[in-house]
Amino acid sequence: MSRRPVRMADVARAAGLSPMTVSRAFRADAAVGKETRARILRIAEEMGYVFDAAASGLRSQRTGFVAVTVPSINNANFADTVNALSRELGRAGLQVLLGYDLYDPAEEEALVEQLLRRRPEAVVVTGGAHTPRTRRLLQAAGTPVIETWDLPERPVRHVVGFSNAACMETMVDHLVARGARAIAFIGGDISDDTRGADRRRGFQTAMRRHGLDASRLLPIGAPPASMATGAAAMAAALDEGLRPDAVIGVSDLAAFGALTECQRRGVRVPQDVMIAGFGAYEIAAVSVPTITTIDPHPAEIGREAGALAVRLLADPAEDRGPIRIEIAPLLRVGGSTS
Amino acid sequence: MSRRPVRMADVARAAGLSPMTVSRAFRADAAVGKETRARILRIAEEMGYVFDAAASGLRSQRTGFVAVTVPSINNANFADTVNALSRELGRAGLQVLLGYDLYDPAEEEALVEQLLRRRPEAVVVTGGAHTPRTRRLLQAAGTPVIETWDLPERPVRHVVGFSNAACMETMVDHLVARGARAIAFIGGDISDDTRGADRRRGFQTAMRRHGLDASRLLPIGAPPASMATGAAAMAAALDEGLRPDAVIGVSDLAAFGALTECQRRGVRVPQDVMIAGFGAYEIAAVSVPTITTIDPHPAEIGREAGALAVRLLADPAEDRGPIRIEIAPLLRVGGSTS
DNA sequence: CTTGTGTTTGTTATCGATACCATACCTTGG
């Protein structure tokens, strides 16, 4: 458990070379004799030397970090995005520095500040709603900034996302086409979860467009939406005598919760009530019946955001104007609205 | 989008103080006049100064990082652990540097090396099976090392975990007490997922102890176990004419998949077949029927691991001998085995 | 007034790597 005093200079001494040459050996591109490099790396390994990325980053002003914020890590959608992002960045030798804000803008502000202290080379945030100070911090960061999972009207800089509202309009159209009229919406009542709120707004817009009652809103409280809160919301609705012929969950988890509540009460899906969700979670494809949902292609968002970040870092000239990449979500019809 | 040339020295100049005093102002404990500190922080904020944690860490040899590895971030159990760990460490001003290895020991080795380059002050890894080089790296790291979610026979150093095998023995006992005899096990066939393999081994041990046939093993291939693979394994078993009177999934996700397959085929649960899982995922508590499972208390693991790390860092003398904290998993009986 | 104690601030060297420039050596071609 001794301290690790092995520095690059120690390796250099052992190899009979200058630290500079050892430094070069640790970078793929630098000019070092093929044999020399192999010998250096072997000696370093034997000595138990571990490269110090902090010192390297300080001098070179390249930390290799990309800061990424998500609302929650316990969410399959965001996990897919982070996964793809991480893989894409890894290719370019960049490492994800991940943080989560629990859907709280104040937490996001503190988080962004924490992350910026590590001098990331780029910042990828989920969502387009931030506190004024968060915006300032991001704009002054001097690095590429990419917002995802949203299409903000006033983006900080670059965007890789989709319209949450439009998704729900699509879903309402689908349900109306299937004959639904009294459609209820579960969730999206907390404004902190801006994506949830957007979906709810999309629901209302579409309902009004169809001349239908947009007021069947079933609140579930603080995000994230869960199976349990979805079930509770459905239970409350049924107890109050609300008899929707279709229910849309702000996410598949809430939708599945509602589905189970129907099963417990003998309400048949889709005959008595249709159910739809959002997110294309695995549960939607496996449950009985399968749940109609919208696939926002989380992995594609991550891939595109990662590729964009790499592009912007490789050629800062690309960062002249804001770039906006729109991902097309896909309606997946399941047995719950057949 | 200008470079950020604002350094601590710039703030010091603007405040008419030495950099040292500004440095102190940014640490809570240091001795700085109350008014002076407030003025410094105000000026820093106005100038858009962002503290450079890399430079700070280099000089002070305290990066504030704790490296954490999990097999996958898309897993509610590990997410809960990381969450609790992160909260516990945050209290002490430590930041989680998270990486995932996709259940692949070679990936883990590369990951651990990457993380060590950032000079974490402690390392928390999931599981107790590593490549020899990973073990060497961890042991030579000169930092506290904590393995979680497992009780390795030959731990690297400290452990916060539970016995995956014992959990499954408990589950088999439960099912046998409920009258099950022909019990099948879904998953755990890939040795890379050592926790899954341990659970499977526990299943076999308990079955033999009861004098029952331990050979009903339904493979699902590469981890992680999912709802889809659980359903497929159940389908294959039923197609082959295997008629188990109980099925245990290596995780609740696989168990739920199996449950849905039964529903699709009109096999009644629990009357025709009992179903049990592992992990106390939300699905187990919400599905119809609810699924009997084992709660490994993931948050408690994270909390304990975090607290242990903080303790070891505060007082290195604590690191004299290996510490082993055992978490007691809890059987949660649901409708699927009632 | 002197000494002592505690609080606040300043000076210098340094953490471990790399940018930048210089140099030695080796080819190749005229």
Next chain:
DNA sequence: CCAAGGTATGGTATCGATAACAAACACAAG
């Protein structure tokens, strides 16, 4: 045989903060 250009290596200063030590100052007690 020498100039030109490429390849491999080394020397020095530096990235932005802080540890360690020093000193200035305030105030209380003797």
